[in-house]
Amino acid sequence: MTSARTFESIVIIFNPNSTGDARRLAEGLQGELEGLLSYPVDIRLQPTSHAGHAVELARDAVSGGGDVLVVSASGDGGYNEVVNGVMQGGNPKAVCAVLGAGNANDHRRSTGTQPLGEAIAAGRVRSIDLLRVHTGGEADSPGEYAHSYVGFGLTPVVAMDLEKGGKGALKEMVSVIRTFSKFEPFELRQADGARRRLDSLVLANIPEMAKYATLSDADDKLADGKFEVVLFAHKPKWRVLLTALRAATKGLGDQPSVSSYSFTTLKPLTYQIDGEVKSVDADTPVRIECAPAALATLG
Incomplete structure (x- = not known):
């Protein structure tokens, strides 16, 4: 089921020591959203500092409730940490997305239907299965x-x-x-x-x-x-x-x-x-x- 959504806050998590362009892509998405979104929203960059940190950052980002979007500027492994953090946060309004910045980017390549900035602006949210x-x-x-x-x-x-x-x-x-x-x-x-x-x-x-x-x-x-x-x-x-x-x-x-x-x-x-x-x-x-x-x- 698809529904149009706006967000109270958007948190972009990235690894500053990534061999890819995670920092540049995260900063680019932040700037793009500031120009695209027609409503007031807090857009924050959250760099990780150690293995597993993305789990903590994502959990903290959503645990207070509200319409929160957590974006992982990463490959599949980094996005896995963010997904697990969001699931641990227990916020039914939380939304998750990935900005492919890794080697394979299997999930983004298989599921992405349009540029991420445009998808966020359109607010088209859907529910997908996970493996547990x-x-x-x-x-x-x-x-x-x-x-x-x-x-x-x-x-x-x-x-x-x-x-x-x-x-x-x-x-x-x-x-x-x-x-x-x-x-x-x-x-x-x-x-x-x-x-x-x-x-x-x-x-x-x-x-x-x-x-x-x-x-x-x-x-x-x-x-x-x-x-x-x-x-x-x-x-x-x-x-x-x-x-x-x-x-x-x-x-x-x-x-x-x-x-x-x-x-x-x-x-x-x-x-x-x-x-x-x-x-x-x-x-x-x-x-x-x-x-x-x-x-x-x-x-």
């Missing part, structure tokens, strides 16, 4: 939110190697080839008790990731109460490579969609959540569930 990730046995834990995807197996391993190898098309290609050559599959135990050996498992709320790969053909999947399960069972590496090439060119086609997905790790396992790499211990229950229409954003 639980690691551990606490069924009632709040979990951690993902705005785009959660990936296990090949996805986080490639992400870690990309960070080591640096940004840029040639460096990224070399990093991916190096990682692919030494990658090993992983095992998990499904909810029905069966063990599976996989190369990759991605739970996705957007149709594209990593700038190049098209995960599914699903349209308007951002608010359908489900997410796609993109699963690669273990197979020879040449077949994995063919599948990756297909994802980068033609796309993978229709994928199964679910409202929740559960398994138990058998060994320590890394995973990627919206571009950020994390880890989970062995013998840990993992549950990913859809949080329907949980986030108000611009579109």
Whole structure:
């Protein structure tokens, strides 16, 4: 559902030490909005100072209530922190948006329908689903939110190697080839008790990731109460490579969609959540569930 909104305050969060143009883009958006908006509004820039600071800043920005828009001038990982902070703030009127300033910008590329300044001025707000990730046995834990995807197996391993190898098309290609050559599959135990050996498992709320790969053909999947399960069972590496090439060119086609997905790790396992790499211990229950229409954003 779309509604026209105005805002009492707009907070633009950015990392001043970003390798991209986060500061310049944040300052540019502030200046643009001062000229575009026809109503009085407090527009503030909030630089981060340490890892996780964006969560605190976003939570503080919305916790007092009111019509607050929090913009993350960042990539997918920075936006993940802002989304989690907004969700923790518990303000039903809060709205979240991202100004792509990272390497991949998967979420902004997949969801943006017009320049962000124009979208803010138009006040077109819609609700989209989030993924909620639980690691551990606490069924009632709040979990951690993902705005785009959660990936296990090949996805986080490639992400870690990309960070080591640096940004840029040639460096990224070399990093991916190096990682692919030494990658090993992983095992998990499904909810029905069966063990599976996989190369990759991605739970996705957007149709594209990593700038190049098209995960599914699903349209308007951002608010359908489900997410796609993109699963690669273990197979020879040449077949994995063919599948990756297909994802980068033609796309993978229709994928199964679910409202929740559960398994138990058998060994320590890394995973990627919206571009950020994390880890989970062995013998840990993992549950990913859809949080329907949980986030108000611009579109």
